[in-house]
Amino acid sequence: MAAVLEVRDVSKKFSGLVAVDGVSLEAYEGEAVGLIGPNGAGKTTLFNMISGSIHPTSGRIYYNGRDITSLSPDRICRLGIARTFQIPQPFGDMTVLKNVETALLFGGRASKGGILPANAADICEMAGLADKKGMPARTLGVSDKKKLEMARAIATAPKVILLDEIASGLPVGEYGWATGLVRRLVGEFGLTVIWIEHVMRVIMRTVDRVYVLDHGSRIAHGKPEEVVNDEQVRQAYLGAKVG
Ligand SMILES: Nc1ncnc2c1ncn2[C@@H]1O[C@H](COP(=O)(O)OP(=O)(O)OP(=O)(O)O)[C@@H](O)[C@H]1O
Ligand SMILES: [Mg+2]
Secondary structure: OOOOEEEEEEEEEEOOEEEEEEEEEEEOOOOEEEEEOOOOOOHHHHHHHHOOOOOOOEEEEEEOOEEOOOOOHHHHHHHOEEEOOOOOOOOOOOEHHHHHHHHHHHOOHHHHOOOOOOOHHHHHHHOOOHHHOOOEHHHOOHHHHHHHHHHHHHHOOOOEEEEEOOOOOOOHHHHHHHHHHHHHHHHOOOOEEEEEOOOHHHHOOOOOEEEEEEOOEEEEEEOHHHHHOOHHHHHHHOOOOOO
16 A cells, blocks of 8 residues: 655754754554654654645655645645644634634635535534634633644645644543544544654554654654664653653
8 A cells, every 4th residue: 555645764954953864754544643752853843844834955755656845835735734733823813613714715625525524613513612613712721722723624624634742731631532533533534644742641542653753863663562662762751751
């Protein structure tokens, strides 16, 4: 089976600092892939390159076999790759519903088809925001802002969804929301999810495979149970609890 997303030997240098150093990864249709690593490992930078907000210094990125390395964020989004932001970025003065409607328009949902909901109210419900639709986004708490990030990403009718720490900062009681929604996106809608997360007990239970970055380099890859027992991964986290 061909990969839906292939990152091939990608690097990013920021004036002297190598934030991402020759990283390769693949993701297939209908799977959840974890991307973990200590702070500053290069995880978000990798997402920024996949989604086109910055371009790699070297290496290529392919989506369904097509080279998307130099495309703009809106082109990449319209092709079918959506992302959430580590720090939620809603339009603060717009209501939750309006934010989702805007994403529906921006992402070209109408022309994409597919089985994800095509109606803003249904998407709000799917993301757990059914009773917050009329609230201005800036008045939402942390959990609801994360839910709105998810809703806006879903609204673009993606085939691949990049999640940047949607569980971090949530109260423990909300972890089930994140894992439940990811499982649904993958299992029911056949999406490919790549999920950056620091909350190990959440991500390790949910993903099929995990890639581990440290100082910009890929140091491990495998099933969650293999990765948590990897000595290099344990060293990278230096005493932090893995698993
Ligand atoms: N635009 C930029 N200009 C300069 N340096 C940057 C830029 N973006 C990221 N970096 C640096 O690149 C490195 C990787 O950052 P990145 O945000 O990708 O890490 P991360 O793995 O997402 O970390 P965290 O888990 O803390 O979110 C860091 O040293 C960061 O300071
Ligand atoms: Mg990050």
